[in-house]
Amino acid sequence: MIAQNCRTIEHNDIGGGYRYLVFESPEMATAMIPGQFVHIRVPALEESALRRPFSVFDAADGLVTVLYKTVGRGTAALNGVKVGDTVNVMGPLGHGFPVKCEGTALLVGGGYGVAPLHLLARRLATPKILFIGGRTKDDLLALDRFKKLGVEIRAATNDGSFGEKGFVTIPLDAAIAELKTKGEKFALFTCGPDGLLKAVADRAIANGVPGHISMDRHMICGVGACYACIQKTVRGNSRCCIEGPVFRSEDLVW
């Protein structure tokens, strides 16, 4: 892990309150494992404001990309960062996804939860399918970027405006059933709202396949020093920032 001042290369509003922030860090881009995160000091905030953690969406060619949603004062202030501005970033942080998979990798995401799945898709050599869910078509993020990587996409929206109507577990369950009939191996990887994470973890356990679940817990330090970011696991109160954010489905206590 390092902390360094990084130059902003791109900062694009993609609508719906979402933005890509791209900064330069050959060191972090090389070292980054999918599922790991960066801890960003938002330049416009006062000196006592805490850093904000973001999953890494992409890490390649010396550049690191995050995909973030503006939800509060920290992310609103981050909007003001301009191309060329310096941002202080700590990373890579946390325990990420394994970058190997026996059989097909089923990646399940909602909202900005697709972010770590994108870097994972880039690095995974095995066949992979992205299951993406949201309320409407506009909540399905980064589809173009996943397509560029050649990832097959199966979507579901609550209002049926794109893909199947309903929850993303509908296409997911269909795919699991199909793989099982064919006797093929698969593993589950997910990041998103807690309800989705639990649904995916339950399916991994029920099918006896590996489930890798990325949890989002409020953080202070991001490096394991403060014990703010607790997730209950079979080992007790685990720190999401260092023992996670990616946990194995069988280790989580809900």
Add this chain to the structure above:
Amino acid sequence: MVDMNVNLGGLKMASPVATASGTFGYGIEYIGAVDYSKLGAITAKGLRVEAWPGNPSPRHAEVPGGLVNAIGLQGTGVAHYLKITLPFFRSKTGKIPVIANIWGGSVEEYAEVARMLDDKVEAIEMNVSCPNVKAGGHTFGQDPKILSEVVSAVRAATKLPLFVKLAPNVPSIVPYVKACEDSGADALSLINTIPAMVIDVETRKPVLANSTGGLSGRAVHPVAVKLVYDAHRATKLPILAMGGIYSAKDAVEFFLAGASAVAVGTATFTNPEAVSNVYDGLAAYCEKHGFQSIRDLTGALES
């Protein structure tokens, strides 16, 4: 070259800047982001005999000028610390002294933790802002008599330099300072967090699962400076000052008020370079104002 060595109640430090307990883990977590060569000591997270799960989540809330936390002293217990964590810290960081912050649910437990740590670390800092379970949950640090009792018990259990970290929320710090002095403490640590609460007005519920917590960071700095000033006037014991240090200027205020060394806490979360900035800035301040040694800055307040 300014002489930056200090002796804090028998603990020799090559830099007057330490880290504050609970904000720097067990000293191993920030490797890579903090310049350890500028650290005079690290203060480890609170240790008690057994592992402790801490409070439910959420455990913190960001507030203007700082942070309210109710981590609840989650930790691994002394045995695990001595077997795994401390050797790892030593192997990575060399000779940096360790101040072990200790707590317990009873006077006996404090003494036991101190006994287990004797000769293994360089100093002990007692956190007396936790409840005395045996005496109805009243905090040790809120009654000079109970404070004397627990400090004396730890004094008898260890030969290490013994620091007592006092709670800021008392009408006058003086009786507590005297109690420490009379019970064999070697130094005082000031201040711990200030009791605080944050309410979510939309849900009308406390933000912290524990309802209340402790305030730290920028906002507590002037409160801490006043307490260090009061304590320094009441005792000859050296003082390790902390509370809202973000820059060298904040640290200089503490020295002028009577501190012999300082610790950086909450600032590290946002800026891991804060400790080295404070060190460099202190040296530069001494240089500029003609102090040959950082020790000459202690209590150098003009009236």
